[in-house]
Amino acid sequence: MHDLSVAELALGLRAKHFSSTELTRHSLARINTLDTHYNSFITVDETGALAAAAQADARLANGDTSPLLGIPLAHKDIFCTEGLRTSCGSKMLDNFIPPYDATVTRRLREAGTVLLGKTNMDEFAMGSSNETSFYGAAQNPWNTQRVPGGSSGGSAAAVAARLAPLATGTDTGGSIRQPAAFCGITGLKPTYGRVSRLGMIAYASSLDQGGPMARSAEDCALLLNVMAGFDPLDSTSSERPTEDYSAGLEKPLAGLRIGLPREFFGAGLEANTHTRIRDALALLEQQGATLVDINLPHTELSIPTYYIIAPAEASTNLSRYDGVRYGHRCEAPRDLHDLYTRSRQEGFGDEVKRRILVGTYALSAGYYDAYYRKAQQVRRLIRQDFLDAFTKVDIIAGPTTPGPAFGIGAKTSDPLAMYLEDVYTLAVNLAGLPAMSVPAGHVEGLPVGLQLIGQHFAEARLLNVAHQLQQASDWHLQAPPEANV
């Protein structure tokens, strides 16, 4: 049952081959036995899941044919879930039970999905390896000595290990695409503003974007159909109408112009990964696409630019965690200053503190012009690079990451080396573009991800290209060796 696609699961439910309750019990059983190896869940909500499954079964019995009705899924623990602990991977929110749903979780609840639980993540989504989680790092199902990527590592691991057919993720600098690549699944970061950020705990407001994670582009499209759309409660969400992201999947690729940025295929790209990416591109070429070399000249500036803007926004987004109204509060504070400093000192991990300090510095009087303002200027140049490129090509493709999943602990002592992991993904967030990571084979038993970048609001086109690739390959169908420990 856990190898079926979401479309197949939905057919099975409607044909009464199995009930949502049976499907949910199956998923919960797999989580109970297997997740001790992966640590992909922070919270499993067995009671809630079974109640939701029973409701879904009742709706199914009434002939309700909502596409995701009765399908189990997992939410990254950054999406607020009413009545269910939402920790954001942090000790700070270890005790936080939201009295409200995020727009994304509400939409998916109303669509009849069954929430299995909340997945592991880097603390406040700050990290590329899942190792900054207060709940311990999640492990890569393909090799539990390797990281699953981050920050949506728990979601990627849960989908890869077939614990859940669908999961939500968020992507601020690559946090959907990089773990999708590392875990061999399909992940889509939509255009900034396509998916509501309400109730999605903020890391860097101008970059954060929620999106679907699944085994295939087809499944991602089904999840995006429910996630996407204007939200009057998120001022940055787009009023542009959504489309049926499943409708155009079968479109042939003939005439598609794919741009390959020279900057994505340079010295930093590991050789075997390079080969896998070229193989995948060749498959697209066989289907009628043309490959065109392009330049994105400001790519290398995306790392310093991102690591000013994101920490700057984070430093103030995280000011609300002060021990006054909710979240961690230190024992017996002596006075206000003590309450603030000890609550935050105890509640936040090192990487979060590092980014708060960097961001605070970048916004300080006397440094603002040199850092934050300059970074915003470079951000516009990076965006312009893409807009220029899209006058010549329809989509842009390249590797998602420089190499496959690295070892747990390999980069924790060197934050800068960790930041370099995001070199191919950051520019997309700075430009607000949609992008995907799609499985493209393996290097030494570890998955490699092909990144596809589209024009603003071209999610349907990206899913179409990814789906066509997946019709011509079986990389996305390959499962990690069960409980390879």
Added chain:
Amino acid sequence: MRWDVVIGLEVHLQLATESKIFSGAATQFGAEPNTQACAVDLAMPGMLPVLNEQAVRYAVMFGLGIGADIGLRSVFDRKNYFYPDLPKGYQISQFQEPIVGRGHFDIQLEDGSVRRIGITRAHLEEDAGKSLHEDFHDQTGIDLNRAGTPLLEIVSEPDLRSAEEAVAYLKTLHSLVTSLGISDGNMAEGSMRCDVNLSLRPAGSDTLGTRAEIKNVNSFRFVEKAIHYEIERQADILESGGTVVQETRLYDADRDETRSMRSKEVANDYRYFPEPDLLPIIIEQSWVDSLRARLPELPRAKRERFIADYGLSPYDATVLAAQRPLADYYEAVVQACGDAKIGANWVQGELLGQLNRNGLELAQSPVSAEALAALIQRIVDGSISGKIGKQVFEAMWAGEGDADSIIEARGLRQVSDSGALEGMVADVIRGNPEQVAQYQAADEARRKKLSGFFVGQIMKLSKGQANPQMVNDLLTQQLDSASANGDS
């Protein structure tokens, strides 16, 4: 040494929107603590601000009221600092690109002279909550009802030169914003809070001295007193050879002094940057034009109209036009009673007097404009005298009913029956032969004076109900004829 005083004011004006500037919670004053704070106001994780369009409309109306440039594009920024009543750890404000640019309005001083005061800018921002230090032994309570209430911060140029000018500025501003209907202007409830920037410089100098900022002065009277104190303090320092420290000070009304706040507050680096959760406010010129077309009559124009149409004195017109509720009340009285001048006297005299004595707002007046107009009509048509009218007004104030029923119930209708009055006059003349003799001996000028005695006696006899004009006529008639008789 003689000093010139340089004052600039920053006023935080609460806008009279139903809901908060970035959330749907209500803004009503005086609710139980924390009953008007939603997840957005509490800065719960994942919550986002959504701008209240009414706040933008009010800000633009203010800009139009002071002839300012309206920022067709304005931007919200985050002002970062930690405080328990600031849930997000930042205040959403406008820093670089405010919604209202440079403007001005005229203030009128006691001597009748008019001065034009520049407005540097006005910007939208959210209010913080309140820290409550009473009732929580050694702890501080936080009430977030006020958090997120829309504020318009109005910054003046350093154009004010005295406490008197500062107060006149605030009164004019108060009158402007209440006339526009964008704020209730209730200072006691904190709807209008004032920071005073003050410095001294040698008389005639062009260079600004070092200023001190006095925070949160919340009444006209305190503004006046705080400025007087601060002028003296700075002059003492400068005259003894010292230098004024640029700092934030607090006015302590109980001790009537300003005190330095911790210097740490002054050294705050607010790390302003554009609020990424909100898009820039983009305003269409056509929208601004439509607001301009629908702008209510402003106090200055109203005052001119009161002088021209109602024949009021400039002073009366200023008082009655200053506050929209009072102006509306007055105009309702005039419309119903038909006499603008008597109406003005009654509204300014009896009505405002009673309100002041009882510490009430106009809206709380037990006597409506229509009820007052009905009373005035009884005076105009001679049913009662002005003096009895005051008695009737007091009874109306006490809730005894409308003018007619009070006049009826108390039998206050003016005696205009000449037969009855003639009898009374005759009685008084008969009963006071001594005064009559004096009167008859007196010359014309003195007679006028002496007749007052007789009028008083007759009024007493009639319990104030005698028609004074008729009494006068009859009295003169009878006294004169009495003297004519005596001569014969």
